[in-house]
Amino acid sequence: MSVTARGLSLAATLLAVFVLPWVIPALASLALALWVPLAPLSTGLLFDALYYAPHAARIPWGTVLGLSVTILAYLVRGRLAAGIIA
Protein backbone atom coordinates (compact mmCIF):
# COMPACT_ATOMS: atom_id res chain seq x y z
CA MET A 1 0.00 0.00 0.00
CA SER A 2 1.44 3.38 -0.93
CA VAL A 3 2.19 6.03 1.67
CA THR A 4 -0.62 8.22 0.32
CA ALA A 5 -3.12 5.40 0.52
CA ARG A 6 -2.07 4.63 4.08
CA GLY A 7 -2.44 8.25 5.09
CA LEU A 8 -5.86 8.58 3.52
CA SER A 9 -7.04 5.28 5.02
CA LEU A 10 -5.86 6.32 8.46
CA ALA A 11 -7.52 9.72 8.14
CA ALA A 12 -10.78 8.09 6.99
CA THR A 13 -10.69 5.64 9.88
CA LEU A 14 -10.18 8.41 12.42
CA LEU A 15 -12.92 10.50 10.82
CA ALA A 16 -15.27 7.52 10.94
CA VAL A 17 -15.00 7.59 14.74
CA PHE A 18 -17.14 10.74 14.66
CA VAL A 19 -19.62 9.61 12.02
CA LEU A 20 -20.13 5.88 11.86
CA PRO A 21 -21.10 3.24 14.43
CA TRP A 22 -18.04 2.25 16.41
CA VAL A 23 -17.84 -1.21 14.87
CA ILE A 24 -16.90 0.18 11.46
CA PRO A 25 -13.87 2.27 12.43
CA ALA A 26 -12.81 -0.52 14.79
CA LEU A 27 -12.79 -3.06 11.97
CA ALA A 28 -11.19 -0.57 9.61
CA SER A 29 -8.32 0.08 12.03
CA LEU A 30 -7.92 -3.67 12.47
CA ALA A 31 -7.60 -4.12 8.72
CA LEU A 32 -5.23 -1.16 8.46
CA ALA A 33 -3.01 -2.48 11.26
CA LEU A 34 -0.84 -4.52 8.88
CA TRP A 35 0.25 -1.37 7.08
CA VAL A 36 -0.07 1.21 9.86
CA PRO A 37 0.44 -0.66 13.15
CA LEU A 38 -0.35 2.40 15.25
CA ALA A 39 -3.83 2.78 13.68
CA PRO A 40 -5.66 0.61 16.26
CA LEU A 41 -4.05 2.45 19.18
CA SER A 42 -4.83 5.84 17.64
CA THR A 43 -8.43 4.82 16.97
CA GLY A 44 -8.89 3.40 20.45
CA LEU A 45 -7.45 6.48 22.10
CA LEU A 46 -9.73 8.72 20.06
CA PHE A 47 -12.76 6.62 21.02
CA ASP A 48 -11.95 6.93 24.70
CA ALA A 49 -11.09 10.60 24.51
CA LEU A 50 -14.46 11.35 22.94
CA TYR A 51 -16.87 8.89 24.49
CA TYR A 52 -15.43 7.29 27.63
CA ALA A 53 -17.36 8.36 30.69
CA PRO A 54 -16.80 7.48 34.33
CA HIS A 55 -18.89 4.42 35.29
CA ALA A 56 -19.71 3.71 31.63
CA ALA A 57 -16.97 1.11 31.79
CA ARG A 58 -14.38 0.19 34.40
CA ILE A 59 -11.61 -0.01 31.79
CA PRO A 60 -11.08 2.26 28.77
CA TRP A 61 -11.54 -0.62 26.38
CA GLY A 62 -10.71 1.40 23.30
CA THR A 63 -7.20 2.14 24.55
CA VAL A 64 -6.60 -1.32 25.96
CA LEU A 65 -7.76 -3.20 22.89
CA GLY A 66 -6.09 -0.73 20.54
CA LEU A 67 -2.78 -1.19 22.32
CA SER A 68 -3.15 -4.96 22.23
CA VAL A 69 -3.84 -5.02 18.50
CA THR A 70 -0.99 -2.57 17.84
CA ILE A 71 1.49 -4.78 19.71
CA LEU A 72 0.20 -7.79 17.81
CA ALA A 73 0.51 -5.92 14.53
CA TYR A 74 4.14 -5.04 15.25
CA LEU A 75 4.92 -8.64 16.09
CA VAL A 76 3.30 -9.86 12.89
CA ARG A 77 5.04 -7.23 10.78
CA GLY A 78 8.35 -8.10 12.39
CA ARG A 79 7.88 -11.74 11.52
CA LEU A 80 6.78 -10.98 7.98
CA ALA A 81 9.56 -8.50 7.27
CA ALA A 82 12.44 -10.46 8.79
CA GLY A 83 14.71 -12.13 6.33
CA ILE A 84 18.29 -13.29 6.66
CA ILE A 85 20.10 -15.00 3.84
CA ALA A 86 23.26 -16.68 4.92
Added chain:
Amino acid sequence: MKKTYLAKRNALLSPSGFSGGVLALIIIGLLVVCRFLLPGLFLTATMPFVRAGDSVSRSFGDALGGFGNRVALTVSNEHLTQQNEALAVENRTLADKIASLTALLGATSAPAAQPAVVAPVVARPPISPYDSLVISGGTDAGISDGMEVFGTGGVPIGVVSSVTNAFARVTLFTAPGESLAAWVGTAHVPLTISGVGAGAFTAEAPRSAGFTEGETVYAPGPGALPVGTIGSLTGAAASPTVTVHIVPATNPFSIAYVVLRDAGTSLTSALTCASSTAL
Protein backbone atom coordinates in the same frame (compact mmCIF):
# COMPACT_ATOMS: atom_id res chain seq x y z
CA MET B 1 32.18 -17.91 -1.25
CA LYS B 2 30.92 -14.46 -0.51
CA LYS B 3 28.08 -14.48 1.93
CA THR B 4 25.31 -11.99 1.63
CA TYR B 5 23.96 -10.68 4.90
CA LEU B 6 20.68 -8.82 5.10
CA ALA B 7 19.97 -7.14 8.41
CA LYS B 8 16.70 -7.99 10.04
CA ARG B 9 14.27 -5.20 9.31
CA ASN B 10 13.18 -3.36 12.42
CA ALA B 11 9.38 -3.27 12.44
CA LEU B 12 9.30 -0.22 14.71
CA LEU B 13 11.56 1.93 12.61
CA SER B 14 10.55 0.93 9.11
CA PRO B 15 10.18 4.28 7.36
CA SER B 16 7.08 3.37 5.42
CA GLY B 17 4.91 2.91 8.53
CA PHE B 18 6.67 5.33 10.82
CA SER B 19 5.60 8.82 9.89
CA GLY B 20 1.83 8.46 9.36
CA GLY B 21 0.98 6.35 12.35
CA VAL B 22 3.30 8.15 14.74
CA LEU B 23 2.03 11.53 13.60
CA ALA B 24 -1.58 10.45 14.14
CA LEU B 25 -0.67 9.01 17.53
CA ILE B 26 1.05 12.23 18.59
CA ILE B 27 -1.96 14.33 17.57
CA ILE B 28 -4.42 12.05 19.33
CA GLY B 29 -2.14 11.84 22.35
CA LEU B 30 -2.29 15.59 22.58
CA LEU B 31 -6.09 15.41 22.35
CA VAL B 32 -6.16 12.90 25.20
CA VAL B 33 -3.96 15.15 27.34
CA CYS B 34 -6.22 18.06 26.46
CA ARG B 35 -9.24 16.08 27.56
CA PHE B 36 -7.87 15.66 31.05
CA LEU B 37 -6.20 19.04 31.45
CA LEU B 38 -8.68 21.22 29.58
CA PRO B 39 -11.90 19.19 29.32
CA GLY B 40 -14.05 22.16 28.42
CA LEU B 41 -11.76 23.19 25.58
CA PHE B 42 -11.50 19.61 24.35
CA LEU B 43 -15.26 19.13 24.08
CA THR B 44 -15.79 22.57 22.58
CA ALA B 45 -13.18 21.80 19.91
CA THR B 46 -14.33 18.29 19.06
CA MET B 47 -18.10 18.58 19.36
CA PRO B 48 -18.53 20.37 16.01
CA PHE B 49 -17.10 17.24 14.39
CA VAL B 50 -19.36 15.03 16.49
CA ARG B 51 -22.40 17.17 15.60
CA ALA B 52 -21.47 17.00 11.94
CA GLY B 53 -21.18 13.25 12.24
CA ASP B 54 -24.57 13.09 13.94
CA SER B 55 -26.12 15.08 11.08
CA VAL B 56 -24.48 12.84 8.52
CA SER B 57 -25.65 9.67 10.24
CA ARG B 58 -29.20 11.03 10.53
CA SER B 59 -29.24 12.02 6.87
CA PHE B 60 -27.89 8.61 5.98
CA GLY B 61 -30.61 6.99 8.03
CA ASP B 62 -33.28 9.15 6.40
CA ALA B 63 -31.93 8.29 2.96
CA LEU B 64 -31.95 4.58 3.74
CA GLY B 65 -35.46 4.90 5.08
CA GLY B 66 -36.57 5.96 1.62
CA PHE B 67 -35.71 2.50 0.36
CA GLY B 68 -37.99 0.87 2.90
CA ASN B 69 -41.10 -1.02 2.01
CA ARG B 70 -43.70 1.70 1.59
CA VAL B 71 -46.61 -0.58 2.35
CA ALA B 72 -45.03 -1.79 5.58
CA LEU B 73 -44.21 1.78 6.57
CA THR B 74 -47.76 2.91 5.88
CA VAL B 75 -49.21 0.08 7.95
CA SER B 76 -46.80 0.83 10.76
CA ASN B 77 -47.68 4.52 10.61
CA GLU B 78 -51.39 3.80 10.85
CA HIS B 79 -50.84 1.45 13.77
CA LEU B 80 -48.76 4.02 15.60
CA THR B 81 -51.33 6.74 14.93
CA GLN B 82 -54.10 4.59 16.40
CA GLN B 83 -51.92 3.73 19.36
CA ASN B 84 -51.18 7.41 19.90
CA GLU B 85 -54.86 8.30 19.84
CA ALA B 86 -55.66 5.54 22.32
CA LEU B 87 -52.91 6.72 24.66
CA ALA B 88 -54.11 10.31 24.40
CA VAL B 89 -57.61 9.20 25.41
CA GLU B 90 -56.21 7.17 28.30
CA ASN B 91 -54.12 10.14 29.37
CA ARG B 92 -57.16 12.42 29.44
CA THR B 93 -59.10 9.83 31.39
CA LEU B 94 -56.37 9.56 33.98
CA ALA B 95 -56.05 13.33 34.23
CA ASP B 96 -59.79 13.58 34.85
CA LYS B 97 -59.54 10.90 37.49
CA ILE B 98 -56.73 12.75 39.24
CA ALA B 99 -58.76 15.95 39.17
CA SER B 100 -61.76 14.15 40.66
CA LEU B 101 -59.72 12.51 43.39
CA THR B 102 -57.99 15.77 44.19
CA ALA B 103 -61.35 17.50 44.53
CA LEU B 104 -62.60 14.67 46.72
CA LEU B 105 -59.58 14.26 48.96
CA GLY B 106 -58.11 17.73 48.86
CA ALA B 107 -54.90 18.93 47.26
CA THR B 108 -51.76 17.02 48.17
CA SER B 109 -48.87 18.59 49.98
CA ALA B 110 -46.37 17.27 47.43
CA PRO B 111 -43.55 19.69 46.77
CA ALA B 112 -43.44 21.57 43.53
CA ALA B 113 -41.60 19.84 40.72
CA GLN B 114 -37.87 20.44 40.63
CA PRO B 115 -36.66 22.78 37.89
CA ALA B 116 -35.56 20.88 34.85
CA VAL B 117 -32.96 21.50 32.17
CA VAL B 118 -33.50 20.31 28.61
CA ALA B 119 -30.38 19.46 26.66
CA PRO B 120 -29.85 18.06 23.17
CA VAL B 121 -27.84 14.89 22.76
CA VAL B 122 -24.74 15.33 20.64
CA ALA B 123 -23.32 11.81 20.69
CA ARG B 124 -25.02 8.52 21.52
CA PRO B 125 -24.63 4.79 20.89
CA PRO B 126 -23.86 3.13 18.51
CA ILE B 127 -21.44 5.84 17.40
CA SER B 128 -20.23 5.86 20.99
CA PRO B 129 -18.94 2.40 21.91
CA TYR B 130 -20.00 2.93 25.52
CA ASP B 131 -23.46 3.26 26.98
CA SER B 132 -23.00 6.97 27.44
CA LEU B 133 -24.32 10.17 25.98
CA VAL B 134 -22.63 13.48 25.34
CA ILE B 135 -25.10 16.32 25.77
CA SER B 136 -24.83 19.95 24.81
CA GLY B 137 -25.29 21.54 28.19
CA GLY B 138 -23.04 22.01 31.17
CA THR B 139 -22.54 24.08 34.27
CA ASP B 140 -23.51 27.19 32.34
CA ALA B 141 -26.98 25.69 31.89
CA GLY B 142 -27.30 24.62 35.51
CA ILE B 143 -26.25 21.01 35.00
CA SER B 144 -24.21 19.46 37.77
CA ASP B 145 -22.51 16.17 38.40
CA GLY B 146 -24.93 13.51 39.62
CA MET B 147 -28.10 14.98 38.16
CA GLU B 148 -30.59 12.43 36.93
CA VAL B 149 -31.31 12.27 33.24
CA PHE B 150 -34.71 11.46 31.82
CA GLY B 151 -35.76 10.53 28.32
CA THR B 152 -39.07 10.87 26.54
CA GLY B 153 -42.03 10.41 28.83
CA GLY B 154 -40.05 10.95 32.02
CA VAL B 155 -38.19 7.64 31.77
CA PRO B 156 -34.99 7.76 33.85
CA ILE B 157 -32.12 6.74 31.64
CA GLY B 158 -28.93 7.72 33.42
CA VAL B 159 -26.92 10.05 35.57
CA VAL B 160 -24.54 12.88 34.71
CA SER B 161 -21.05 11.52 35.31
CA SER B 162 -18.88 14.41 34.18
CA VAL B 163 -19.60 17.99 33.28
CA THR B 164 -17.75 20.96 31.83
CA ASN B 165 -19.04 24.45 31.29
CA ALA B 166 -20.78 23.67 27.98
CA PHE B 167 -21.05 19.89 27.75
CA ALA B 168 -21.72 16.91 29.94
CA ARG B 169 -21.37 13.16 29.73
CA VAL B 170 -24.19 10.94 30.88
CA THR B 171 -23.68 7.33 31.94
CA LEU B 172 -26.73 5.29 31.07
CA PHE B 173 -28.18 2.82 33.53
CA THR B 174 -27.69 0.14 30.87
CA ALA B 175 -23.89 0.50 31.00
CA PRO B 176 -22.16 -2.75 32.00
CA GLY B 177 -21.48 -2.77 35.71
CA GLU B 178 -24.30 -0.38 36.57
CA SER B 179 -26.98 -1.81 38.83
CA LEU B 180 -30.30 -0.32 39.80
CA ALA B 181 -32.69 -1.30 42.57
CA ALA B 182 -36.09 -1.57 40.95
CA TRP B 183 -39.45 -3.17 41.36
CA VAL B 184 -41.71 -5.01 39.01
CA GLY B 185 -45.40 -4.75 38.26
CA THR B 186 -48.24 -3.56 40.41
CA ALA B 187 -47.18 -5.93 43.18
CA HIS B 188 -43.91 -3.97 43.48
CA VAL B 189 -41.74 -7.06 43.66
CA PRO B 190 -38.18 -5.86 44.34
CA LEU B 191 -35.52 -6.67 41.78
CA THR B 192 -31.95 -5.56 41.17
CA ILE B 193 -31.42 -4.98 37.47
CA SER B 194 -27.98 -4.78 35.88
CA GLY B 195 -26.92 -3.05 32.71
CA VAL B 196 -25.38 -5.30 30.10
CA GLY B 197 -24.63 -2.68 27.48
CA ALA B 198 -26.24 -1.91 24.14
CA GLY B 199 -29.22 -0.43 25.96
CA ALA B 200 -30.37 -3.56 27.78
CA PHE B 201 -30.91 -4.74 31.34
CA THR B 202 -30.95 -8.19 32.84
CA ALA B 203 -31.71 -9.51 36.28
CA GLU B 204 -31.73 -12.79 38.11
CA ALA B 205 -34.98 -13.52 39.87
CA PRO B 206 -36.48 -16.49 41.68
CA ARG B 207 -38.87 -18.45 39.55
CA SER B 208 -41.41 -18.23 42.34
CA ALA B 209 -41.66 -14.45 41.85
CA GLY B 210 -44.00 -15.20 38.97
CA PHE B 211 -42.82 -12.50 36.60
CA THR B 212 -44.45 -12.44 33.20
CA GLU B 213 -43.44 -10.91 29.91
CA GLY B 214 -44.73 -7.41 29.44
CA GLU B 215 -44.68 -6.39 33.08
CA THR B 216 -43.38 -2.91 33.70
CA VAL B 217 -40.18 -2.40 35.68
CA TYR B 218 -40.01 0.74 37.80
CA ALA B 219 -37.22 2.68 39.50
CA PRO B 220 -37.77 4.58 42.73
CA GLY B 221 -38.22 8.31 42.54
CA PRO B 222 -41.04 10.82 42.60
CA GLY B 223 -43.83 8.34 41.99
CA ALA B 224 -42.96 5.21 40.09
CA LEU B 225 -40.51 5.83 37.27
CA PRO B 226 -40.81 3.22 34.52
CA VAL B 227 -37.47 2.08 33.15
CA GLY B 228 -38.54 -0.79 30.93
CA THR B 229 -40.65 -3.86 30.44
CA ILE B 230 -39.84 -7.54 30.79
CA GLY B 231 -39.04 -8.77 27.30
CA SER B 232 -38.32 -12.41 27.99
CA LEU B 233 -37.63 -14.89 30.75
CA THR B 234 -35.02 -17.54 30.18
CA GLY B 235 -33.63 -20.31 32.28
CA ALA B 236 -33.60 -24.07 32.62
CA ALA B 237 -36.92 -25.51 33.67
CA ALA B 238 -35.33 -27.20 36.68
CA SER B 239 -33.51 -24.06 37.80
CA PRO B 240 -34.98 -22.15 40.75
CA THR B 241 -34.01 -18.86 39.13
CA VAL B 242 -34.80 -17.22 35.83
CA THR B 243 -32.91 -14.61 33.87
CA VAL B 244 -35.12 -11.62 33.24
CA HIS B 245 -34.31 -9.70 30.07
CA ILE B 246 -35.62 -6.19 30.27
CA VAL B 247 -36.31 -3.99 27.28
CA PRO B 248 -35.65 -0.34 28.19
CA ALA B 249 -38.53 2.06 27.82
CA THR B 250 -36.38 4.47 25.86
CA ASN B 251 -34.18 3.50 22.94
CA PRO B 252 -30.76 5.03 23.69
CA PHE B 253 -29.81 4.79 20.02
CA SER B 254 -32.35 7.42 19.03
CA ILE B 255 -32.47 9.87 21.93
CA ALA B 256 -32.48 13.43 20.64
CA TYR B 257 -33.20 15.42 23.80
CA VAL B 258 -32.96 14.67 27.48
CA VAL B 259 -34.33 16.33 30.58
CA LEU B 260 -32.10 16.75 33.58
CA ARG B 261 -33.22 17.42 37.10
CA ASP B 262 -32.46 16.53 40.62
CA ALA B 263 -35.01 13.85 41.38
CA GLY B 264 -34.01 13.60 44.99
CA THR B 265 -32.08 10.98 46.86
CA SER B 266 -34.48 8.12 46.21
CA LEU B 267 -33.24 7.44 42.68
CA THR B 268 -29.56 7.97 43.32
CA SER B 269 -29.70 5.89 46.48
CA ALA B 270 -31.13 3.04 44.42
CA LEU B 271 -28.00 2.98 42.29
CA THR B 272 -25.61 0.27 43.31
CA CYS B 273 -22.34 1.36 41.81
CA ALA B 274 -20.08 -1.50 40.81
CA SER B 275 -16.99 0.65 41.08
CA SER B 276 -15.51 2.07 44.21
CA THR B 277 -15.99 5.61 43.00
CA ALA B 278 -19.22 7.10 44.23
CA LEU B 279 -21.37 9.04 41.81
